Amino acid sequence: MKLRIVIGLLAIGLMNCRDNQAQPPGPTFQSVTPFPFGAALSPVRLTNDAAYRQTVEREFSSITSENHLKMHHVHPEASRYDWSPGDVLVNFASQTGKRMHGHALLWHEAVPDWVKNFSGDSLAWETLVRDHITTVVQHYKGRIAAWDVVNEAFLDDGTQRPTIWSRHLGPDYIARCFQYARQADPTVKLFYNDYGQEYSSRKLQAMLTMVADFRRRGIPIDGVGLQMHTHINHPDAQIENAIRQAATTGLLVHISELDVRINPKGEANFSPTDLHWQQQKAKFTAIVRAYRTRVPKSQQHGITTWNVGDGDSWIPKFCKCTDFPLPFDKVYQKKPAHEGVLDGLR
Numbered sequence: 001m002k003l004r005i006v007i008g009l010l011a012i013g014l015m016n017c018r019d020n021q022a023q024p025p026g027p028t029f030q031s032v033t034p035f036p037f038g039a040a041l042s043p044v045r046l047t048n049d050a051a052y053r054q055t056v057e058r059e060f061s062s063i064t065s066e067n068h069l070k071m072h073h074v075h076p077e078a079s080r081y082d083w084s085p086g087d088v089l090v091n092f093a094s095q096t097g098k099r100m101h102g103h104a105l106l107w108h109e110a111v112p113d114w115v116k117n118f119s120g121d122s123l124a125w126e127t128l129v130r131d132h133i134t135t136v137v138q139h140y141k142g143r144i145a146a147w148d149v150v151n152e153a154f155l156d157d158g159t160q161r162p163t164i165w166s167r168h169l170g171p172d173y174i175a176r177c178f179q180y181a182r183q184a185d186p187t188v189k190l191f192y193n194d195y196g197q198e199y200s201s202r203k204l205q206a207m208l209t210m211v212a213d214f215r216r217r218g219i220p221i222d223g224v225g226l227q228m229h230t231h232i233n234h235p236d237a238q239i240e241n242a243i244r245q246a247a248t249t250g251l252l253v254h255i256s257e258l259d260v261r262i263n264p265k266g267e268a269n270f271s272p273t274d275l276h277w278q279q280q281k282a283k284f285t286a287i288v289r290a291y292r293t294r295v296p297k298s299q300q301h302g303i304t305t306w307n308v309g310d311g312d313s314w315i316p317k318f319c320k321c322t323d324f325p326l327p328f329d330k331v332y333q334k335k336p337a338h339e340g341v342l343d344g345l346r
Helices: 002-022 043-048 050-059 084-096 122-139 164-169 173-184 201-217 236-247 274-294 315-319 336-345
Strands: 037-041 062-065 099-107 146-151 189-194 223-226 229-231 252-261 300-305
Touching: 037 043, 037 050, 037 099, 043 050, 043 084, 062 084, 062 300, 084 099, 099 122, 099 173, 099 252, 122 164, 122 173, 146 173, 146 252, 164 173, 173 189, 173 201, 189 201, 189 252, 201 236, 223 236, 229 274, 236 252, 236 274, 252 274, 274 300, 274 336
Parallel strands: 037 062, 037 300, 062 099, 099 146, 146 189, 189 223, 223 252, 229 252, 252 300
Antiparallel strands: none
């Protein structure tokens, strides 16, 4: 009798396994999206975490370098470039047929020590920046489709952010960075990237004014990136307005670093409820739908989430709080937010 029970249980288990294998995985982002849908990636996780890699391969059609093409990683010493981590991402994109978006050639928060300690005159600073941009862009020429040339150059009040770059290069350094990038690769798409356009009308206007000035002067620029680090309580109307205003430039528009916090107050011991998950799902739907419907197809560079699963997010470390801002959980299972994205794409 015991033997019959064991055999019966084994048979049921085998049938269940067969049934699970036969179940379709369901729609993925890249199977539904009418434009590139991507994620910012860590080359370390991509190499060492099979579930991370499989999720990326299955879901996304575009990838962005999260950190490892920023200056402090790729150019850690004056006479040395470290291409290895960036090459992992670029080679993966090539092998899997995904678009590669480079981030970011110049950012005030990613400055290596040798630059912080640099003591040259204005011409030496100009040469430093020109050579860095030229070397990085040419190294990946033909393999990276687009670059965020300058990242976060404006304050929320719309004035130019005082940084090591503006201090040594002057207020028109942004335009020259775009010129250097274009000289290094005549075909790559060049983006300006920033956060907060959905909540700061002054920052949004500063970006629009800069774009108009560039076009008037013949400065090369192909697109604008709206980072869209937002939360469940942010008004949909403000988000839609930022997207719509960005589209008026006639340039490519990229929602470039999307995540949606469900703990906007930054509570340390936050426990989400089903309501939070549904609010997050609805916010992802609203953002993706606004992009799909408000940006002309010819200007849709795509949407990128800022990494893949909740365990990969920068937000908990930044806010020293608990949060779950991405469409996948810490073990890369789909959350309601995943369906929210799909709803916005359809």
